[in-house]
Amino acid sequence: MNAPAHISLDHGSGGLASQELIAGLFLRYLRSPQLKDLEDCALLESFPGQIAFSTDSYVVDPLFFPGGDIGRLAVHGTVNDLAMRGAWPIALSLALIIEEGFAVAQLERVIASIAECADAAGLAVVTGDTKVVPRGKADGLFVNTAGIGRAPAHTRISGALASPGDAVLISGTLADHGITIMTAQAGLAVTGQLRSDTRPLHRLVAALLEEAREKIHVLRDPTRGGLATTLCEIARSSGVAIEVEEERLPVRPDVATACDMIGLDPLYLANEGKCIVICRPEAADPLLAVMRGMDEGRDAVRIGTVAACDRPGQVSLHTRIGGRRLLEPLAGQPLPRIC
Amino acid sequence: MNAPAHISLDHGSGGLASQELIAGLFLRYLRSPQLKDLEDCALLESFPGQIAFSTDSYVVDPLFFPGGDIGRLAVHGTVNDLAMRGAWPIALSLALIIEEGFAVAQLERVIASIAECADAAGLAVVTGDTKVVPRGKADGLFVNTAGIGRAPAHTRISGALASPGDAVLISGTLADHGITIMTAQAGLAVTGQLRSDTRPLHRLVAALLEEAREKIHVLRDPTRGGLATTLCEIARSSGVAIEVEEERLPVRPDVATACDMIGLDPLYLANEGKCIVICRPEAADPLLAVMRGMDEGRDAVRIGTVAACDRPGQVSLHTRIGGRRLLEPLAGQPLPRIC
Numbered sequence: 001m002n003a004p005a006h007i008s009l010d011h012g013s014g015g016l017a018s019q020e021l022i023a024g025l026f027l028r029y030l031r032s033p034q035l036k037d038l039e040d041c042a043l044l045e046s047f048p049g050q051i052a053f054s055t056d057s058y059v060v061d062p063l064f065f066p067g068g069d070i071g072r073l074a075v076h077g078t079v080n081d082l083a084m085r086g087a088w089p090i091a092l093s094l095a096l097i098i099e100e101g102f103a104v105a106q107l108e109r110v111i112a113s114i115a116e117c118a119d120a121a122g123l124a125v126v127t128g129d130t131k132v133v134p135r136g137k138a139d140g141l142f143v144n145t146a147g148i149g150r151a152p153a154h155t156r157i158s159g160a161l162a163s164p165g166d167a168v169l170i171s172g173t174l175a176d177h178g179i180t181i182m183t184a185q186a187g188l189a190v191t192g193q194l195r196s197d198t199r200p201l202h203r204l205v206a207a208l209l210e211e212a213r214e215k216i217h218v219l220r221d222p223t224r225g226g227l228a229t230t231l232c233e234i235a236r237s238s239g240v241a242i243e244v245e246e247e248r249l250p251v252r253p254d255v256a257t258a259c260d261m262i263g264l265d266p267l268y269l270a271n272e273g274k275c276i277v278i279c280r281p282e283a284a285d286p287l288l289a290v291m292r293g294m295d296e297g298r299d300a301v302r303i304g305t306v307a308a309c310d311r312p313g314q315v316s317l318h319t320r321i322g323g324r325r326l327l328e329p330l331a332g333q334p335l336p337r338i339c
Numbered sequence: 340m341n342a343p344a345h346i347s348l349d350h351g352s353g354g355l356a357s358q359e360l361i362a363g364l365f366l367r368y369l370r371s372p373q374l375k376d377l378e379d380c381a382l383l384e385s386f387p388g389q390i391a392f393s394t395d396s397y398v399v400d401p402l403f404f405p406g407g408d409i410g411r412l413a414v415h416g417t418v419n420d421l422a423m424r425g426a427w428p429i430a431l432s433l434a435l436i437i438e439e440g441f442a443v444a445q446l447e448r449v450i451a452s453i454a455e456c457a458d459a460a461g462l463a464v465v466t467g468d469t470k471v472v473p474r475g476k477a478d479g480l481f482v483n484t485a486g487i488g489r490a491p492a493h494t495r496i497s498g499a500l501a502s503p504g505d506a507v508l509i510s511g512t513l514a515d516h517g518i519t520i521m522t523a524q525a526g527l528a529v530t531g532q533l534r535s536d537t538r539p540l541h542r543l544v545a546a547l548l549e550e551a552r553e554k555i556h557v558l559r560d561p562t563r564g565g566l567a568t569t570l571c572e573i574a575r576s577s578g579v580a581i582e583v584e585e586e587r588l589p590v591r592p593d594v595a596t597a598c599d600m601i602g603l604d605p606l607y608l609a610n611e612g613k614c615i616v617i618c619r620p621e622a623a624d625p626l627l628a629v630m631r632g633m634d635e636g637r638d639a640v641r642i643g644t645v646a647a648c649d650r651p652g653q654v655s656l657h658t659r660i661g662g663r664r665l666l667e668p669l670a671g672q673p674l675p676r677i678c
Contacts, residue, residue: 014563014609015669019572038576039498040420040559041393043490046385054380055432055485056468059476081379093394093485097436129395137398139476146394146432146485151382159378220379224353233358237377270353330354 007102012132021130025108029115030094032124042126044091044148052087052149054078059142060339063110065184067176067195070143071113073272073339076198077223078147079121083202084219084275086157086209087149092118094128094145099138110141121200123147155209161217162238166306167284169277171204171291172197172299173250174227177339178269179258186262194254199273204296208277211290218278223339225330226268228315230276232329236313244304244327246319267317268330270339278306346441351471360469364447368454369433371463381465383430383487391426391488393417398481399678402449404523406515406534409482410452412611412678415537416562417486418460422541423558423614425496425548426488431457433484434468438477449480460539462486488541494548500556501577505645506623508616510543510630511536511638512589513566516678517608518597525601533593538612543635547616550629557617560610562678564669567606567654569615571668575652583643583666585658606656607669609678617645 003024010017027036034042058074075092082089094114098107118125176197183194201221208216218238222230227249235242251259251266259266273296279287284302291297315327342363349356366375373381397413414431421428433453437446457464515536522533540560547555557577561569566588574581590598590605598605612635618626623641630636654666 010671012563013669013671015568015671016667017670018563019668037497037499038572040423041391041426041486041488043424043426043494044390044392046388046390049385051383051385051390051487052380053383053430053432053485053487054466055434055483057434057436057470057483059436059470059472084379085382087380087382091392093392095394095396095483095485097396097398097481127393131396131398133398133478136475137478138481139472142436142477142481144394144396144434144483144485146392146434146483147380148390148392148487149380155382158376160376224351224357229354233377328355329358330352331356332349332352332354 003104005104007098007100007104007107007132009100009132009134012130018130026111029111030125032126034126035128044126047150049153050151052082052085052151054081055144055146056081057142057144058339060181061139062184063141065196066180068198069110069113070141071110072117072198074143074145075114075117075121076200076272077339078145079200079202080221082147082149083205084221085151086155086205087151088206089121089123089147089149089202091124091126091148092145094125096130097138097142098132099140100132100135102140157216157219159218159220159234160237162234162240162278162306163217164240164306164308165281166217166278167281167302168242168304168306169284169288169300169302171275171297173252174271175251175255175259175266175269177272178226179255182262183258194258197271197273199296201273201275201296204275204291204294207290207294208287211286212279212283215280215283216277220276221271222274222276223270223272226270228267228327229330231315232327235315239312240309241307241311241314242304243307244317246317248301248303250299250301267327272339342443344443346437346439346443346446346471348439348471348473351469357469365450368450369464371465373465374467386489388492389490391421391424391490393420394483394485395420396481396483397678399520400478401523402480404535405519407537408449408452409480410449411456411537413482413484414453414456414460415539415611416678417484418539418541419560421486421488422544423560424490425494425544426490427545428460428462428486428488428541430463430465430487431484432466433464436477436481437471438479439471439474441479496555496558498557498559498573499576501573501579501617501645502556503579503645503647504620505556505617506620506641507581507643507645508623508627508639509642510614510636512591513610514590514594514598514605514608516611517565518594521601522597533597536610536612538635540612540614540635543614543630543633546629546633547626550625551618551622554619554622555616559615561613561615562609562611565607565609567666568669570654571666574654578651579648580646580650580653581643582646583656585656587640587642589638589640606666611678
């Protein structure tokens with residue numbers, strides 16, 4: 001039987017065509033024994049401590065972009081959500097909503113990318129689901145992943161644990177993912193090399209925990225809403241103020257130029273492979289050294305400080321020219337469908 | 340600030356509007372402490388044994404139908420996928436993809452339904468995600484749930500474990516969900532009371548395991564593709580044949596009439612609250628008694644037998660008039676978007 005070139009409603013029926021898609025495409029790339037069994041759910045050996053559990057849907061437009069694709073985002077995004085509580089990712093679910101008529105060749109590229117990223121991150125897709133909706137009822141492909149991770153019993157890392165005097169670090173440059181998607185959506189030909197920074201951060205986080213587990217209070221990846229919105233959430237959850245030094249914020253020159261051109265603030269654009277670390281001040285230098293020794297953290301810097309909470313929830317930027325600007329959470333929506 | 344009547348792209352931005360939607364709507368209904376923390380992932384206490392993990396997306400059209408709605412399906416479907424491996428569900432993730440312009444009042448109905456069903460099933464939504472796509476890029480609302488369940492270490496229940504001589508039981512009437520959605524989609528006014536059978540089956544499964552854990556080989560809910568397709572999958576996975584007695588198949592008269600009218604075979608229409616049980620023959624009567632003693636299994640019957648595997652994968656129906664008909668897995672797609 002010849003493989004079809006496009007997805008049809010039959011592929012979502014649960015019948016023969018579904019089985020052919022699963023066996024003929026998905027299982028060629030995704031090779032965990034649990035998935036191969038085609039059961040209603042996967043069974044995994046349990047472990048001591050805590051189970052970390054997270055989910056994200058990915059609706060990025062375009063599906064393929066410089067530095068990545070929806071499949072890479074779907075693996076790395078959920079891996080990173082698990083890592084941000086100090087967990088080590090062990091298994092992913094994968095649920096696809098496909099528009100009738102979607103090209104099988106594109107689907108294969110996405111599945112191959114998911115398999116490659118999951119392998120590289122050392123985890124497996126163990127369970128899944130595929131739905132097909134009629135033409136015009138979705139936008140090509142939406143991907144959902146949920147993830148399970150293993151966290152030690154007493155890990156206490158939370159957006160609510162920043163405390164006055166803590167140092168605020170960032171693992172690398174800002175806004176790379178957001179500006180890449182934004183320029184791709186706008187069809188802009190930007191000079192320079194804009195690329196998404198999508199990458200997994202669990203190994204970086206494991207190295208940080210190894211260095212100073214007790215002194216790390218908050219880990220958070222600045223995705224939708226960017227650094228500014230994420231810091232506002234942390235400040236509010238923790239009941240503290242956060243002060244950021246503008247001159248320390250790492251932004252690649254290409255990114256800064258593109259942001260200027262489009263009139264967007266890199267502080268509000270997403271990353272998909274960077275990590276905010278808030279820690280006791282004495283741990284800042286050792287943790288920066290750990291990050292700089294790894295590829296995913298080589299541009300790590302200290303960007304600010306947690307301050308006493310006379311104005312809890314307030315995030316302020318000390319500007320290059322000596323001023324002070326309050327950073328509000330993102331109010332509108334500069335970037336449709338960036339992840 | 341007045342609550343908006345319709346979802347806008349801002350609600351998916353990760354900024355203030357997203358936070359208002361989460362705090363003002365989702366957290367009013369979904370009250371687990373983990374969700375309230377608004378962290379990137381939830382942390383759950385681990386447990387001995389095995390972790391069951393499953394996911395499904397729900398794209399049903401219409402979103403509301405007799406006997407249920409997309410929210411009920413999304414809770415019960417994942418609860419049941421966990422139960423079908425003998426696991427007890429403990430936590431759900433909830434990921435929404437919402438079309439711009441979707442009515443907030445409808446979203447609230449769905450969230451209330453999810454909360455009610457999760458409470459009734461005794462489990463919590465612990466982590467979530469919300470994306471909004473532009474008008475015309477989705478169909479109102481798509482819902483994904485993933486679930487985590489607790490399974491004993493040595494539970495061996497699988498679609499690959501049916502063996503010759505086993506009895507084949509079904510917990511209740513066939514095709515109720517599929518025909519309800521089908522007639523709703525077609526706008527047919529059918530006499531009688533068609534209603535989806537969506538309901539959670541984990542308590543039924545727990546009672547079955549309590550009665551005869553070692554003698555239950557397969558549990559499977561006949562959803563997409565119906566009883567016939569599900570039995571074909573089991574027969575193929577197990578390398579056995581399955582023989583079904585047509586006269587024993589329980590179909591409600593209203594359902595049979597509607598199927599006749601539309602020209603669809605109830606054997607290929609979905610249930611969302613029924614369970615196939617394949618067990619050692621001596622366990623059949625005790626397990627039927629357990630099921631009939633519970634509301635969700637009161638119409639349970641024995642419908643067939645697993646046969647020696649001279650033709651592995653073959654499912655045959657002994658018809659009322661003494662004939663024999665081979666049942667093939669669903670080839671086409673009788674029911675677009677039934678779950």
